[in-house]
Amino acid sequence: MEENHIVEVENLYMYFPVTAGILRRRVADVKAVDGLNFFIKKGETLGLVGESGCGKTTTGRCILQLYEGIKGKVSFDGVDLTNLKKEQMRRMRRNMQLIFQDPFASLDPRMTAGEIIGEPLKVHRLARGKEYKEQVEELFRMVELEPYMANRYPHEFSGGQRQRIGIARALAVRPKFVVCDEPVSALDVSIQAQIITLLERLREELGLTYLFIAHDLSVVRNISDRVAVMYLGKIVEITDSDELYANPLHPYTIALLSAVPIPDPQVDRTRQRIILKGDVPSPINPPSGCRFHPRCQMAIDICKQKEPELKLVGKEHWVSCHLVKPQAGTSDLSAAR
Amino acid sequence: MATLAKDEIILEMKNLRTYFYTQEGELKAVDGLSYYVRKGESVGLVGESACGKSVSALSILRLIPYPPGIIVGGEIIFQGKDLLKSTEEEMRHIRGNSIAMVFQEPTTSLNPVLTVRRQISETLELHRHMNKEESFQETIRLLKLVGIPDAERRANDYPFQFSGGMQQRIMIAMGLSCNPALLICDEPTTALDVTVQAQLLEIIDDLRAKFGTAVITITHNLGIVARYVDRVNVMYAGRMVETARTEDLYANPLHPYTMGLLASVPRLDVSRKKSLRVIKGLPPNLSRLPPGCAFQPRCDYAMPICEKEYPPLEKVGEEHYRACFAEVSKLQKQQK
Numbered sequence: 001m002e003e004n005h006i007v008e009v010e011n012l013y014m015y016f017p018v019t020a021g022i023l024r025r026r027v028a029d030v031k032a033v034d035g036l037n038f039f040i041k042k043g044e045t046l047g048l049v050g051e052s053g054c055g056k057t058t059t060g061r062c063i064l065q066l067y068e069g070i071k072g073k074v075s076f077d078g079v080d081l082t083n084l085k086k087e088q089m090r091r092m093r094r095n096m097q098l099i100f101q102d103p104f105a106s107l108d109p110r111m112t113a114g115e116i117i118g119e120p121l122k123v124h125r126l127a128r129g130k131e132y133k134e135q136v137e138e139l140f141r142m143v144e145l146e147p148y149m150a151n152r153y154p155h156e157f158s159g160g161q162r163q164r165i166g167i168a169r170a171l172a173v174r175p176k177f178v179v180c181d182e183p184v185s186a187l188d189v190s191i192q193a194q195i196i197t198l199l200e201r202l203r204e205e206l207g208l209t210y211l212f213i214a215h216d217l218s219v220v221r222n223i224s225d226r227v228a229v230m231y232l233g234k235i236v237e238i239t240d241s242d243e244l245y246a247n248p249l250h251p252y253t254i255a256l257l258s259a260v261p262i263p264d265p266q267v268d269r270t271r272q273r274i275i276l277k278g279d280v281p282s283p284i285n286p287p288s289g290c291r292f293h294p295r296c297q298m299a300i301d302i303c304k305q306k307e308p309e310l311k312l313v314g315k316e317h318w319v320s321c322h323l324v325k326p327q328a329g330t331s332d333l334s335a336a337r
Numbered sequence: 338m339a340t341l342a343k344d345e346i347i348l349e350m351k352n353l354r355t356y357f358y359t360q361e362g363e364l365k366a367v368d369g370l371s372y373y374v375r376k377g378e379s380v381g382l383v384g385e386s387a388c389g390k391s392v393s394a395l396s397i398l399r400l401i402p403y404p405p406g407i408i409v410g411g412e413i414i415f416q417g418k419d420l421l422k423s424t425e426e427e428m429r430h431i432r433g434n435s436i437a438m439v440f441q442e443p444t445t446s447l448n449p450v451l452t453v454r455r456q457i458s459e460t461l462e463l464h465r466h467m468n469k470e471e472s473f474q475e476t477i478r479l480l481k482l483v484g485i486p487d488a489e490r491r492a493n494d495y496p497f498q499f500s501g502g503m504q505q506r507i508m509i510a511m512g513l514s515c516n517p518a519l520l521i522c523d524e525p526t527t528a529l530d531v532t533v534q535a536q537l538l539e540i541i542d543d544l545r546a547k548f549g550t551a552v553i554t555i556t557h558n559l560g561i562v563a564r565y566v567d568r569v570n571v572m573y574a575g576r577m578v579e580t581a582r583t584e585d586l587y588a589n590p591l592h593p594y595t596m597g598l599l600a601s602v603p604r605l606d607v608s609r610k611k612s613l614r615v616i617k618g619l620p621p622n623l624s625r626l627p628p629g630c631a632f633q634p635r636c637d638y639a640m641p642i643c644e645k646e647y648p649p650l651e652k653v654g655e656e657h658y659r660a661c662f663a664e665v666s667k668l669q670k671q672q673k
Contacts, residue, residue: 051530158619188385189557190616193601197615215530218560222603222613242608259535260605261560265584267606268563275539276532278486279500 006177006209007040007063012072014055014062018284028284032058034233036072037310040177045203045210047224047241049217049256051280055233056213060179063211064096065089077176094124097170101182103162107154113140113165114150120172139168143198160191164198171202179211184219196223217260221245226316229253232283232291235310239317249319251296290322298323347518347551348374348397353411355389355396358404361624366392366406368575374519377549379542381566381583383556383598385620389575390555394521398436399428416518434464437512441524443504447496453480454492457511464515479510483540502533509540516548523555538565559602563587568656571595574621574631577650581657591668592659593636630662638663 002008015029032055040046048056062070065081074081076096084092100106107116118136121127127135137147143164154162163183170178180199184192200223203210214220220227221241228238229252237250248254255274262268276295281287287294293303302322310320355367367389374380382390395401396408399420413420415436420428440446448456457479458472467475473492480488483506496504505525512520522541526534542565545552554566562569562583569586571579571594579592590596600614618635621627627634633643640662648660661668 051532160619188620189559189598190385190601190620193603193613193615196603197613200612216603217531218603218605221605222607222609224609245605256532257605259531261558261564262604262606263559263563263599263602264587264604264606265563266588268560273535273539275535279502279533280530 002039004042005039006042006077007211008073008075009036009038009063010073010075012036012059012062012070012074014058014067014070031233031283031286033062034283034286036235038228038235038238040209040211041225043203043207043209044225045212045223047220047227048211048213048230049215049220049227050230051215051256053232053280053283054230055283056215056230057181059230060098060181060211060213064093064098064179094173095175096177096179097173097175099163099166099170099178099180099183102186103159103166104154104186106166107162109154112151112153113145113157116154116165117150117168117172120169124173126173135172139172142171142202143168158191159187160194163187163191163195167195167198167202171206174206175208177209177211179213181213182215183212185214185216192219199223217257229256232280232286234291234320235318236292236321237317237319238310239314243314243317247314247317249313249317249324250292250321251298251323252292290320345375346373347376347416349412349414350393350397351412351414353393353396353413354409355392355401355406356409357406359624364623365575365626366623367396370411370572370575370577372570372577372580374551374553376518376551377545379545379552379554379565379567381554381556381562381569382572383559383562383569384572385557387574387620387623388572390572391523393572394438394523394553394555397521398432398438399423400432430464433460433511433517434515435517436519436521437515437517438521438523439505439508439512439525441527443501443508443528444496446508447504449496452493452495453499453507457492457507457514460511460514475514476510479514480507482513482544483507483510484536485510502529502537505529505533505537506540509537513544513548513550517550519551519553520545521553521555524557525554526561527556527558534561541565559599571598574623574626576631576647577658577660578632579657579659579661580650581654585654585657589654589657589669590672591653591657591665592661593638593663593668594632595659596668596672597635630660638667 012033013035014033015031017026018028018030019025020027036059048059050056061067063074114136117139118132121132121135140147145164184195187195202208212220212223224241226239227241227244228235231252237253248257255276258272258274278295289305290303290308293299308320308322310318313319313324351371353367353370357364357366370393384390397413401408408421454476457476461467461472461475476492477488480492485491485503485506526537541552544550556562566583568582570577573594579595590599597616601616603613616635621631629644629646630648633639642662648662650658650660652658653665
């Protein structure tokens, strides 16, 4: 493990069984995560994008070891999480937290905001008495809420305020690493900007590392240092955020970027639009060879037969596509763009 | 674009007021809203949750649930006739026929116990008086038009057998079944992935060009507006704060709310080194609106007068109006 990597993922697989009949026989697998290799550097924000069902949420939860039956190796701060006993893992989780998408469903409606934010402190026995009270107050202030709100229940808060409570709860145990799973997609535009700015400020102040999962590419570009693009359980491209937008190499990334309209008619008019045909295939029975080939405009024969590997094609730029030549950093595709 | 003749306007809303009476008191969801739509034009209604954009659209179709909601005043002139004075019988002939609507969530808008064929052909038989065979052929044609593969076979499937994107295509096919003069799309792609969103919005845009259907798109996504809309109405707390042609609005926004909205959206073409400008505070609670301008507590340009009076809509350019007391030159200087 390299020293500046906080998370390393090797050959990660997560299959969910599909059962049938009264005996619940396993008849197929949903291949939600199908062989991932990547790392997250200390202090960076890694964005994870892709369409619904591509396995981004599953990836985040696999890193936190929230499933049974994960295959592959996940290391955190040099510790191999896959071999840890339950109790060891529980203590380990103090260092890694999760922020959820839906601020309405992820807070217990019968607990006050103060209890919600303070609960992790109690569970991990981090503070008691006066110290506990002070820490909860400080957490409120950290996410720009007023401590006097501690006695209110979740329904008394707006969506954006609830998301702040979720963030404070995650940060209560002073984690090093936070998985943010679509933290702003349920919020209004002006509130979205407030939460993004808050997350960014907290990362700087507390030296956090984020895995930022989102389907909105504009949001991901704004907050991430590097971005990984997923398609049907695989990473198809991973590189620096500016590089990805300036020089996308995988045909799926190119199509995905072109589908996002830019809020400026003059700029947007000049962009090429690629409209992908059809829907994402089922992860139970993914296409042979390259999983993207049935929808790819560039597909050639080899794409149907052989699965491309994730190759280094430029400075910290990995792509899995037969048409992208290794190391050169250019491809037959850049001409087409 | 030359000034267009008055008769090309197919829908004109004048001073619409739709209120809701709840335990919290009177909620002015739409409070004095006026806008118009021309034949074949794509108009956007933009704003955050609870700004009244959906309520104004539902008012056009007179689908406001009563109680608690009631249209207390105004006029909605559609093809020369005031919809608010029409009888329920007349409205039934208009809904789904000359004005159609595509809702945000296809899963809850489609009837789960009827086949797709049945749901589309019902409209055709009712409004276009087709017989079984004709309506079947037309249903297949519509499904192909919106890009459903293997339409003949899939027409007999139930909604749950389709993906979200496919369901929304079916909603669009249904909306277009009677060649409406006006199609209202309420957040048509919010629940969908970007690639599917692009597919659907292209379909709607093609149909608009082909059949001259006017489209009202309700959205909070400023990217969609930039790409698919001719003219934008920006709403805040039940009122129009600014309206302009899309190009004008993005190049020269003249209401602090529009300016804030545009500056607070993350953009695909802007690096993270440039941070977002945030609109402070929360969207207003309609039951406790501040006096004067509703945006004034969050506004950087607020003056004493803003707390006393509501600014009237003033003309600031060709088809460009805004409701704000701040000086135009001051706002423009700020953006430089």
